[in-house]
Amino acid sequence: MFMPGERKRPGDVSARNTETGPSNDPDSALLAAVAAGDEKAFAGLVERHYDIVYRVVWRVTSGHADTEDIVQEAFLKLWNNPSQLRQGAALRGWLMRVATNLAIDRARRKQASNLDDQPEIADSGPDALDQVLGDRSATDINSALARLPERQRLALSLVYFENMSNIEAAAAMEISVEAIESLLARGRRALKADLKDRWRDLLADIGGMSQ
Amino acid sequence: MDALKTRLAEVLAAYGADPARWPAAERARLQAAIQSEPQLLAEAREIDLVLAKAAAPVIPAGAASRLLARAGQARPALNVVPFDPARRGQGQRQRSIWSWGAAAALAASFACGIFLGTTNFAARLGDSEVVEIDDPIVLTGIDDATVLLEGES
Numbered sequence: 001m002f003m004p005g006e007r008k009r010p011g012d013v014s015a016r017n018t019e020t021g022p023s024n025d026p027d028s029a030l031l032a033a034v035a036a037g038d039e040k041a042f043a044g045l046v047e048r049h050y051d052i053v054y055r056v057v058w059r060v061t062s063g064h065a066d067t068e069d070i071v072q073e074a075f076l077k078l079w080n081n082p083s084q085l086r087q088g089a090a091l092r093g094w095l096m097r098v099a100t101n102l103a104i105d106r107a108r109r110k111q112a113s114n115l116d117d118q119p120e121i122a123d124s125g126p127d128a129l130d131q132v133l134g135d136r137s138a139t140d141i142n143s144a145l146a147r148l149p150e151r152q153r154l155a156l157s158l159v160y161f162e163n164m165s166n167i168e169a170a171a172a173m174e175i176s177v178e179a180i181e182s183l184l185a186r187g188r189r190a191l192k193a194d195l196k197d198r199w200r201d202l203l204a205d206i207g208g209m210s211q
Numbered sequence: 212m213d214a215l216k217t218r219l220a221e222v223l224a225a226y227g228a229d230p231a232r233w234p235a236a237e238r239a240r241l242q243a244a245i246q247s248e249p250q251l252l253a254e255a256r257e258i259d260l261v262l263a264k265a266a267a268p269v270i271p272a273g274a275a276s277r278l279l280a281r282a283g284q285a286r287p288a289l290n291v292v293p294f295d296p297a298r299r300g301q302g303q304r305q306r307s308i309w310s311w312g313a314a315a316a317l318a319a320s321f322a323c324g325i326f327l328g329t330t331n332f333a334a335r336l337g338d339s340e341v342v343e344i345d346d347p348i349v350l351t352g353i354d355d356a357t358v359l360l361e362g363e364s
Contacts, residue, residue, distance in 0.1 A: 039283065043279055046275050047275065050270070050274065055267075063266075071278070075278055075282070076278075076281065076285060079285070141261055159232065160232070161262075161265075163232075177234075180225075182225075184226065185224040191262070192261075199257075202264070203257060
C-alpha cells in the first residue's frame with residue numbers, strides 16, 4: 001500500500017515486479033460505500049491513490065500545470081458514477097487509465113488549437129526551482145522524456161518510476177504484457193538516442209560511467 | 212542457451228539491469244545467465260542511472276483537500292431513499308388496503324366466470340341476438356352476395 005506523502009523513487013528496491021497483481025482488495029469496501037454516497041469512503045480512496053495518480057499524470061503531461069485539474073477530474077468521474085467500477089483491485093489501474101486518457105486528450109486538443117504548445121512546468125515548490133535553475137542534467141532528461149511518444153512515456157512511468165509489475169501496468173494500459181515490454185524497450189532506446197550527444201556528460205555528471 | 216540469451220537481452224532492454232524489475236517467473240533463470248552478457252548489462256545500467264536522475268514531481272500541498280472540496284460540491288444523485296421507520300407502517304397500511312381491493316376484484320371475476328360457465332349464459336344470449344352481415348368486404352366471395360345485400364325483390 002502506498003501511503004500519502006510517501007514517494008517511491010526509481011532506486012527503491014522494496015517494490016518487485018511480480019507476476020501477480022495485488023493479492024488483497026482493500027478498495028472494494030470503500031468502493032461499495034462510495035456507491036452509497038459515503039464521502040468519508042471517497043476520502044479514503046483519495047488518500048490511498050491520489051499521489052500515485054498525480055505522479056503518473058505529471059509524467060505523462062511532462063509536468064504541465066493542468067496536472068492537478070486532470071487528477072481531480074479523474075477522481076470526480078468515480079465520485080459521480082461509482083457504479084461503473086465494482087472490483088477494488090481494478091481501481092488503481094482504472095484511475096490511471098482515466099487520468100492519462102484525460103491528459104492525452106487535453107494535450108491533443110491544445111495542439112490542435114495551437115494554444116499553449118509548450119509544456120508548462122507545474123509549480124511544485126523547491127524541486128521545480130531546482131529543476132529550472134540548478135540541475136541541467138535533470139532538465140535535459142525530463143525534456144527527452146517529454147519528447148517520447150505518450151504511450152512509451154506512460155509505460156516507463158508505470159513500470160520504472162512507480163515500480164508497478166508488468167501485469168499491473170499492462171492492465172492499467174489495457175494492453176498485453178508483451179506490448180508493455182515493447183513500449184518499455186522502445187522508450188529506453190529512444191531516450192538514449194535523444195540524449196546521445198550528451199550521454200557521456202550525463203553519465204559523468206551522475207557518476208555512472210560504465211567504461 | 213541462445214533462446215535464454217535472447218530473452219535476457221529482451222528483458223534487459225525493457226526492464227533494465229535491476230533483476231527486481233524483471234518478471235518474477237523468469238528472474239532466477241535469467242540471473243543465472245547475466246554474467247554472460249556484461250555489455251548488455253552495462254548498457255541497461257546506464258539507462259537506469261539516467262532515468263533515476265529525472266526530476267520527480269512534488270504533490271502540491273492541499274491538493275487532495277481541494278479535490279474533496281470539489282467533490283462535496285458535486286454530490287452524485289443517488290437512487291437510494293434513506294430508510295425512515297415512520298414511513299414503514301404507513302406504507303404497510305397502504306399496501307394492505309390495495310391488496311384487499313385487488314383480492315376482492317379477483318374473487319368477483321372468479322365468481323362471474325363460474326356463473327357464466329355453468330349457466331351457458333353466452334349461448335342463450337347468442338340465440339336471441341340477430342347478427343347482421345351487411346359488409347361487402349365480408350361477403351366478397353359468396354355467390355349470392357348481391358342478393359343478400361340488395362334483398363330479394
